[in-house]
Amino acid sequence: xxxxxxxxxxxxxxxxxxxxxxxxxxxxxxxxxxxxxxxxxxxxxxxxxxxxxxxxxxxxxxxxxxxxxxxxxxxxxxxxxxxxxxxxxxxxxxxxxxxxxxxxxxxxxxxxxxxxxxxxxxxxxxxxxxxxxxxxxxxxxxxxxxxxxxxxxxx
Numbered sequence: 001x002x003x004x005x006x007x008x009x010x011x012x013x014x015x016x017x018x019x020x021x022x023x024x025x026x027x028x029x030x031x032x033x034x035x036x037x038x039x040x041x042x043x044x045x046x047x048x049x050x051x052x053x054x055x056x057x058x059x060x061x062x063x064x065x066x067x068x069x070x071x072x073x074x075x076x077x078x079x080x081x082x083x084x085x086x087x088x089x090x091x092x093x094x095x096x097x098x099x100x101x102x103x104x105x106x107x108x109x110x111x112x113x114x115x116x117x118x119x120x121x122x123x124x125x126x127x128x129x130x131x132x133x134x135x136x137x138x139x140x141x142x143x144x145x146x147x148x149x150x151x152x153x154x155x
Contacts, residue, residue, distance in 0.1 A: 054153045056118040058127070063146040064111040072143050073111055079140040081116050086130045088123035089116050111144075124151070 064071050077094060084092045093115040097108035116123040127133055 033073055046060040055119050056121055056124040057152045058116040058118065058124060059113065059150045060154075061117075061148045061150075062098075062112045062144045063109065064143055065145040066143075067111055076140055076143050079136045080112070082132055082136055083114065083116070086127050086132050088118055088122075088126045088130075090119060091117040110148075121153075 010144050062076060064076065073096070080092075080094045083089060095113050095115070097110060100106060100108075102108075115126075116127070135155065
């Protein structure tokens, strides 16, 4: 049961009411309440453990050697898509500069970017040495002139 805590409390109250309406005996009722309470406690502990993890966001910007080459951009994007097969990558976003309003703080000079989400530093470290990542670098590094990486953790 993956309800938020408030949803679980409501579910438990509804379940208790239904149990009483079915006229369960005291022993069955107490066993049911104990089981539901334990499930709620485990769920709360799981949420706390997730909160204590330092999720890592890995944002990489690529500048192609041939920025006007649609073929080079497509090869890079295809290479980036292979990275989602790495088991420690929890989410991936691959993008190109958006046609947003030009302002002094907006840098749209890059060709493509990837945004990867990891549960923790260990997952990001696994990604760095993973054969799929190393293969991507081997197959695509000739396409780019410059790469900048921004890694961040939750605060």
